[in-house]
Structures are given as structure tokens and as C-alpha cells.
Amino acid sequence: MVVLASVLGVFDISLDKLSNGELWLAQFFRGLSDGATYASVALALVMIYKSTGFINFAQGSLALLGVYLAYIFSVEQGLPVALAVACAMVASAVVAAFIERVFIRPFPPDHVLPLVIVTLGLLLIIDSAVGIVWGFRTRSLPSMFPSGAPIEWGIAQLTWRTIGNLGTVFAVVGLLYLLLSRTKVGLAFRAVSSNLESARLVGIRVGPTLGFGWALAAAIGTLGGALVVPDLLLEPSIMLRVLIFSLAAAALGGLDSLVGAVIGGLVVGLARNLLVTFLDLSELALATAVAVILVVLLVRPTGLFGSTTVERV
Amino acid sequence: MSTVYLEVAGLKAAYGDIQVLHGIDFSVDEGQIAVILGANGAGKTTTLRALCAMVSTEGSIRLAGEELAGHRTADIVRRGVAHVPQGRGTFPELSVEENLMAGAYVRSDAEVRADIKQWYETFPVLGERRTQAAGSLSGGEQQMLAIARALMLRPSLLLLDEPSLGLAPMITRALFEQLTAINADAGTTMLVVEQNAALALGVADVAYVLEAGEMALSGPADELAADDNVRRAYLGY
Ligand SMILES: Nc1ncnc2c1ncn2[C@@H]1O[C@H](COP(=O)(O)OP(=O)(O)OP(=O)(O)O)[C@@H](O)[C@H]1O
Ligand SMILES: [Mg+2]
Numbered sequence: 001m002v003v004l005a006s007v008l009g010v011f012d013i014s015l016d017k018l019s020n021g022e023l024w025l026a027q028f029f030r031g032l033s034d035g036a037t038y039a040s041v042a043l044a045l046v047m048i049y050k051s052t053g054f055i056n057f058a059q060g061s062l063a064l065l066g067v068y069l070a071y072i073f074s075v076e077q078g079l080p081v082a083l084a085v086a087c088a089m090v091a092s093a094v095v096a097a098f099i100e101r102v103f104i105r106p107f108p109p110d111h112v113l114p115l116v117i118v119t120l121g122l123l124l125i126i127d128s129a130v131g132i133v134w135g136f137r138t139r140s141l142p143s144m145f146p147s148g149a150p151i152e153w154g155i156a157q158l159t160w161r162t163i164g165n166l167g168t169v170f171a172v173v174g175l176l177y178l179l180l181s182r183t184k185v186g187l188a189f190r191a192v193s194s195n196l197e198s199a200r201l202v203g204i205r206v207g208p209t210l211g212f213g214w215a216l217a218a219a220i221g222t223l224g225g226a227l228v229v230p231d232l233l234l235e236p237s238i239m240l241r242v243l244i245f246s247l248a249a250a251a252l253g254g255l256d257s258l259v260g261a262v263i264g265g266l267v268v269g270l271a272r273n274l275l276v277t278f279l280d281l282s283e284l285a286l287a288t289a290v291a292v293i294l295v296v297l298l299v300r301p302t303g304l305f306g307s308t309t310v311e312r313v
Numbered sequence: 314m315s316t317v318y319l320e321v322a323g324l325k326a327a328y329g330d331i332q333v334l335h336g337i338d339f340s341v342d343e344g345q346i347a348v349i350l351g352a353n354g355a356g357k358t359t360t361l362r363a364l365c366a367m368v369s370t371e372g373s374i375r376l377a378g379e380e381l382a383g384h385r386t387a388d389i390v391r392r393g394v395a396h397v398p399q400g401r402g403t404f405p406e407l408s409v410e411e412n413l414m415a416g417a418y419v420r421s422d423a424e425v426r427a428d429i430k431q432w433y434e435t436f437p438v439l440g441e442r443r444t445q446a447a448g449s450l451s452g453g454e455q456q457m458l459a460i461a462r463a464l465m466l467r468p469s470l471l472l473l474d475e476p477s478l479g480l481a482p483m484i485t486r487a488l489f490e491q492l493t494a495i496n497a498d499a500g501t502t503m504l505v506v507e508q509n510a511a512l513a514l515g516v517a518d519v520a521y522v523l524e525a526g527e528m529a530l531s532g533p534a535d536e537l538a539a540d541d542n543v544r545r546a547y548l549g550y
Contacts, residue, residue: 203390
């Protein structure tokens with residue numbers, strides 16, 4: 001009892017909070033909403049991991065660039081937000097394809113370490129470039145979804161934004177699944193990830209296939225960024241923080257599983273909101289993401305749905 | 314008279330600094346089956362990889378008179394060269410059927426489905442396991458899949474690297490009967506690397522013997538089968 005009391009004391013847990021059903025529900029909805037945003041960036045990470053066997057650390061930076069473009073298109077050029085995001089997705093896909101062609105393709109695709117180092121370098125370069133071009137002041141990007149909440153129970157609101165975030169992620173997973181399982185380019189993509197040499201031997205052009213993966217992942221990452229940023233503020237380090245939560249989501253889901261990325265994202269989103277609210281851990285929110293990654297690495301390196309171990313990172 | 318289909322001259326190949334092929338010459342006539350024999354490490358696999366631009370090479374490789382050297386693997390495949398690599402030739406995470414579809418990746422005709430059906434008839438075990446992941450098949454079943462996958466290209470030149478590896482003797486014999494039938498029906502030119510020298514020499518028209526990256530012997534398969542050195546070294550009697 002003494003131990004329990006002191007634990008409660010350390011974490012400043014109040015029984016009032018714990019017995020407040022509406023607060024639970026409110027945090028549950030917020031967790032799902034955050035989780036959906038982590039999931040969408042995690043999907044982008046998983047797409048690259050599936051095909052190449054490494055984590056593209058520049059993924060968050062490409063999304064950052066995409067979100068800034070969405071900001072330019074919507075706030076500065078006056079396009080409707082959804083259209084601006086769509087344009088930004090295309091633009092970031094083009095940039096990603098270019099980066100893949102120039103910085104990634106010269107390296108043999110089966111030597112992971114140089115590639116990981118290149119993506120880390122790209123992360124630093126893109127993030128600083130964004131800072132130089134757009135400065136470090138914060139901006140706000142409007143959400144693609146209407147404000148307000150169709151369903152409310154006291155302080156617990158199921159907002160249009162939560163519904164939109166979740167709907168977007170499920171739509172992205174569904175479309176990715178169809179693309180990968182029903183189309184020729186999807187078959188090529190999976191063949192490359194399964195056996196590089198045999199993929200070449202059936203005539204698949206490996207470079208362009210991986211370039212396509214980069215472009216697609218950048219578009220998905222930009223979409224994920226456009227879901228995240230309205231909840232926060234747009235500034236050059238924003239996606240780095242999101243990337244850590246998404247990395248935790250992807251590791252939890254198993255790194256090479258699309259469904260795993262979504263479930264991992266939702267779990268991380270929920271865990272984060274509940275821990276922050278009930279244990280008052282707001283300063284440690286990032287640490288909880290790192291803790292998730294560590295626990296997965298220690299307890300179950302293949303994650304919940306993955307087929308390969310995380311050690312290839 | 315038969316025409317030369319594959320003509321290799323002065324072929325060298327290296328892995329980094331290690332030179333493995335020291336300038337070999339050989340040729341295969343259109344519609345023929347050629348076999349390459351040689352001890353472990355002689356460079357047989359490297360020779361087949363060199364033909365598909367999967368190792369850095371020097372020298373000339375002509376297919377139907379056109380130079381292949383300098384082209385990339387994916388382009389060589391588009392010229393009708395199918396390669397069953399030694400060992401793992403499948404996509405383990407993909408289903409059996411998806412493996413076959415991947416084999417027809419460069420084709421755009423309407424007969425891909427019909428061809429898949431045909432290979433299910435030839436290798437019934439593949440038909441039974443069409444939705445199963447290729448990686449869950451037995452070694453022999455995977456070898457059949459790798460061969461069927463290569464044939465899905467409707468190749469004009471089929472390169473086979475130890476097709477009998479891991480197959481039971483009876484299956485191996487059946488496989489070689491299949492290969493001779495395909496060779497007779499479709500006129501597919503074949504270049505086979507095989508440890509089972511007796512069987513390979515039995516179906517082949519010409520034979521080559523590689524020793525430490527040099528072509529040591531060559532000639533009609535029946536003549537080599539009668540050669541004392543070949544008999545002692547590869548046929549074991
Ligand atoms: N990836 C590689 N890197 C370096 N050396 C290699 C590589 N692959 C093969 N070698 C070397 O090249 C030589 C020829 O190898 P190769 O695989 O062509 O032989 P092989 O005739 O096919 O033998 P086996 O009958 O055992 O399959 C060997 O000495 C081998 O050690
Ligand atoms: Mg070999």
C-alpha cells in the first residue's frame with residue numbers, strides 16, 4: 001500500500017481523474033486521432049522498409065517539405081486545403097523520386113548501412129533547408145476537415161477531424177493493399193522486396209521500382225503530415241517529433257506490415273494520450289515513444305505483425 | 314544447317330579483384346541443349362551470371378548476332394533470356410501463382426493465364442499450392458516453381474543452374490524429360506549447368522567442361538561422354 005501510494009504520489013495520479021469516465025473517453029478519441037496521424041507516417045516508413053529493408057530517416061523530412069508546400073498552396077495561394085494537400089503530395093512525390101534517383105540509386109540496394117547514413121544526411125539537409133527557406137517562426141496549417149463534432153458526451157467529443165484522420169488512414173491502407181496485391185507495379189514492388197536478384201531475372205527494373213516506392217511513400221508521408229500539423233504548429237522540427245512516434249508505431253506493428261503500422265499507430269496514440277493525461281507525463285511524451293521502441297526491440301523484435309526482425313535497422 | 318544462337322568469346326568475369334573466368338569461348342546453336350560441367354568453384358554459376366549481366370564482365374556475348382555485353386539484366390531478360398539461378402530462385406513471400414505471374418512480368422499478351430494453367434498441369438503440385446507462399450514449399454517444389462517461373466517468360470534461351478539440386482532422382486529424370494520436350498516443342502535453346510553429368514550428357518547436344526575458369530574441353534555431348542578423362546572425373550566409372 002505504501003509503495004502504491006508513493007507511486008501514485010510520484011506520478012501525481014489523482015483518483016478524481018481516474019474515475020472520470022468522460023475524461024477517459026475524451027482521451028480515447030484524442031488518442032485515436034493522434035494515432036491515425038502517426039499511423040499514416042508509419043505507413044510511409046513501412047513502404048520503404050518493405051522494399052529496401054531499411055528505415056528511411058528522411059521520410060519525416062520529405063513530409064515536412066510536403067506540409068510546407070501545402071501551407072504555401074493553401075494559406076498563401078488560397079487553394080482549398082484538401083486540394084493544396086493533394087498538390088503537395090504530388091510535389092513531394094516528385095522531389096522524393098528525384099532524391100532517390102540522385103542520392104540513393106548510385107548505392108547498391110542490398111548494402112543497407114551506406115543507405116541509412118545517406119537518409120540521415122538527407123534528413124539533416126532537408127530540415128535545415130526548410131528552416132533556411134521558411135524560417136523558424138511557427139505557422140498554422142488549417143485542417144482538411146471541418147471543425148466541430150457531430151457526437152459529444154460532455155467534454156468527450158468525436159470531432160470531424162478525428163473521424164477524418166481515421167477515415168484517411170483506413171482509406172490509405174485499403175488503397176495501398178489494392179495497389180500492392182492487384183496491380184503489376186505492386187507485384188514488381190513486392191518481388192523486389194522479396195528477392196532482389198530474382199526480380200532482376202524476371203525483367204523488373206529495380207531502380208525505377210524503388211523510386212516509385214519513394215515517391216509513393218513521400219506522398220503518404222505528406223498526407224500524414226497534413227493530418228498532424230493542424231493539431232500542432234508548423235515549424236521545421238515538427239516532423240522529427242512525429243517521426244519518433246511513427247517509428248514507435250512502425251516498430252510495434254512489425255516494420256513490414258501495413259496493418260501493423262495502423263494498429264501500432266493507434267496504440268501509440270492512445271498510450272501517449274492516456275499516459276500524458278493520467279500520469280501527467282507531458283514532458284515525457286517523447287520518452288514514452290522511445291520506451292515503446294525499446295520494449296519492442298527487447299521483447300518482440302518482429303513487432304506484432306511483422307515477419308522480419310527489427311535488427312536490420 | 315543450324316545457326317549459332319549464343320556465341321561467347323573471350324569472356325572474363327570478376328568479383329571485385331578476384332578474377333573467376335579467364336577468357337572463355339563457347340557457343341550454342343539455335344534449338345540445341347548445351348551442358349556445362351566442372352568441379353565446384355570452376356566458374357559455372359559465374360558463367361551463367363555473366364550472360365545475364367549479374368557480375369562484371371569483359372568480352373563478347375552475342376545472342377542471335379546482337380551484342381549483350383553492356384546491357385542490363387532487365388534488358389537481357391526482355392530479349393528472351395530466362396535464368397533459373399542456383400538454389401533460391403523464387404520469391405518466398407509471394408504465392409506460387411504470384412511467382413508465376415512475376416515470371417511473365419515483361420509479357421503483355423493475353424496468354425499468361427493459359428500458360429500458368431499449363432504449368433500447373435505439368436507440375437500438379439504447384440497447382441495444388443497456388444495460394445501458398447513459395448517459401449513454404451519444399452526445396453524440390455521450389456525448384457520446380459523456379460523453373461516454371463523462368464518458362465513463363467516463353468524464353469528463347471533458358472539458362473539452368475543445377476536444376477536437379479535437391480530433387481529426388483525420379484523427379485530429376487522427369488524434369489529432364491520435360492526439358493527435352495520443351496526444347497523439342499518450343500525450340501527453346503538451353504544452357505544447363507548440372508552435377509548429374511550422366512543425365513545431362515544424355516540429353517545435351519554439346520558439352521563444355523570448365524576448369525578453374527578456363528574452358529578445358531568441348532565437343533558433342535556423346536563424344537565427351539565417351540572421353541576417358543570426362544568419364545573418370547564426372548561420370549565416375
Ligand atoms: N559473390 C562472390 N564473391 C566473391 N567470389 C565469388 C562469389 N561468387 C563466387 N565466387 C568465387 O568464384 C569462383 C567460382 O564460383 P562459381 O559459383 O561460379 O562456381 P561453380 O562452378 O558454380 O561451383 P558450384 O559447383 O559449387 O556451384 C569460386 O572460387 C567462388 O569462390
Ligand atoms: Mg554453381
